Amino acid sequence: MDLEAHEFQLDDLVERIKANDTRLVALQVPEGLKMQAFEMMDTIESETSARVVLSADPCYGACDLVHDKMKNIGVELVAHMGHSQMNIDSGMDTQFIPVTYNRSPEIAPVIPILNTHRDIAIQRVNNAIEPPSSEVEAVLKFEDMVGRVSPLTDSKLGLVGSIQHLHLLPTYKKYLEDAGFDVTIPVGGARLSFPGQVLGCNYSGDDPTVGHYLFLGSGDFHPIGLVMHTGKPLAMLDPYTDEASEMGRERIERILRQRSALIMSSMDKQRFGILIGSKPGQMRRNLAMRMKNKLKKHGKNAYLMAMEHVGPELIDFYPVDVFVNTACPRIAIDDAVKYDKPMITPYELEVVLGEKKWEDGYQFDEIH
Numbered sequence: 001m002d003l004e005a006h007e008f009q010l011d012d013l014v015e016r017i018k019a020n021d022t023r024l025v026a027l028q029v030p031e032g033l034k035m036q037a038f039e040m041m042d043t044i045e046s047e048t049s050a051r052v053v054l055s056a057d058p059c060y061g062a063c064d065l066v067h068d069k070m071k072n073i074g075v076e077l078v079a080h081m082g083h084s085q086m087n088i089d090s091g092m093d094t095q096f097i098p099v100t101y102n103r104s105p106e107i108a109p110v111i112p113i114l115n116t117h118r119d120i121a122i123q124r125v126n127n128a129i130e131p132p133s134s135e136v137e138a139v140l141k142f143e144d145m146v147g148r149v150s151p152l153t154d155s156k157l158g159l160v161g162s163i164q165h166l167h168l169l170p171t172y173k174k175y176l177e178d179a180g181f182d183v184t185i186p187v188g189g190a191r192l193s194f195p196g197q198v199l200g201c202n203y204s205g206d207d208p209t210v211g212h213y214l215f216l217g218s219g220d221f222h223p224i225g226l227v228m229h230t231g232k233p234l235a236m237l238d239p240y241t242d243e244a245s246e247m248g249r250e251r252i253e254r255i256l257r258q259r260s261a262l263i264m265s266s267m268d269k270q271r272f273g274i275l276i277g278s279k280p281g282q283m284r285r286n287l288a289m290r291m292k293n294k295l296k297k298h299g300k301n302a303y304l305m306a307m308e309h310v311g312p313e314l315i316d317f318y319p320v321d322v323f324v325n326t327a328c329p330r331i332a333i334d335d336a337v338k339y340d341k342p343m344i345t346p347y348e349l350e351v352v353l354g355e356k357k358w359e360d361g362y363q364f365d366e367i368h
């Protein structure tokens with residue numbers, strides 16, 4: 001990764017520190033940028049009279065804001081880097097610091113993939129014109145990559161990205177329109193701050209007019225979630241490597257097979273541990289309570305377990321058979337193999353209990 005091409009916008013932070021005569025600032029930096037943390041601390045300390053303490057715990061999102069525990073060591077302001085504001089209150093004054101990545105990849109390599117995906121979307125839209133004559137036919141006609149019946153009304157290209165690349169979206173929209181695509185930059189719900197933004201747990205900008213997606217960003221974390229949530233074809237263009245690729249159906253099917261196996265192996269189990277994430281943007285107490293009540297109704301034992309960090313070494317030893325995760329949804333999807341016991345999502349628990357049907361298509365666990 002070319003770290004030099006990242007731009008850190010510290011001006012507003014410096015101004016705020018000076019205006020409020022802030023003494024102690026906690027700096028929170030995402031995992032991928034931690035190597036640059038000391039450099040940023042030097043800059044802030046040289047431009048203001050504040051002292052800076054690094055919040056050195058892992059940080060994977062704005063859901064994970066430093067909260068009021070830091071008040072105990074005298075922190076007055078949190079400087080949170082690289083993520084955008086969410087609809088949560090951490091109990092601390094927080095300044096979000098935008099980080100942008102300034103290299104832009106060529107679109108030519110991704111065009112053949114987008115053409116194929118648009119054809120799939122157009123086919124799905126056209127199939128929808130004739131009403132299906134039976135339920136089986138409806139499933140065949142509208143079945144998406146995760147097996148849901150989800151009719152499309154249009155075949156638009158949805159242009160999305162991860163936070164460091166969102167400033168490029170309007171320019172890429174124009175490039176893609178010039179290349180003949182009907183492009184939309186989806187606008188999501190309150191957990192998302194910007195048009196085209198996606199999180200690992202929120203794809204709320206999706207709607208039936210979008211037939212396929214282009215993701216501008218690196219890695220497969222967001223692409224996997226986007227396809228698991230929407231079931232739609234997805235191309236990827238990586239600004240760090242200039243590479244174009246797609247999220248293949250086989251990859252998604254492999255994840256679905258794993259999810260199905262975890263559901264099957266949880267069916268005859270009796271004791272369930274329900275994890276509640278205590279990070280400000282992951283806390284879903286009511287959902288956890290609902291899951292406990294469901295388990296009780298089905299004659300199972302359920303234990304609520306609140307924790308900030310979730311990891312195998314922290315929970316595997318508890319005498320339960322299955323974990324139901326209501327903290328970050330991606331812990332169950334991406335990290336399941338690290339745990340000795342099945343780790344399932346709330347939707348998957350409903351399948352285990354027979355309250356939802358696997359055959360109706362997979363439901364990705366989102367936080368709104």
Ligand code: SF4
Pocket residue numbers: 060061062063064199200201202281282327328329330367
């Ligand atoms: S995917 Fe997980 S870490 Fe990322 S924002 Fe959502 S809850 Fe937080």
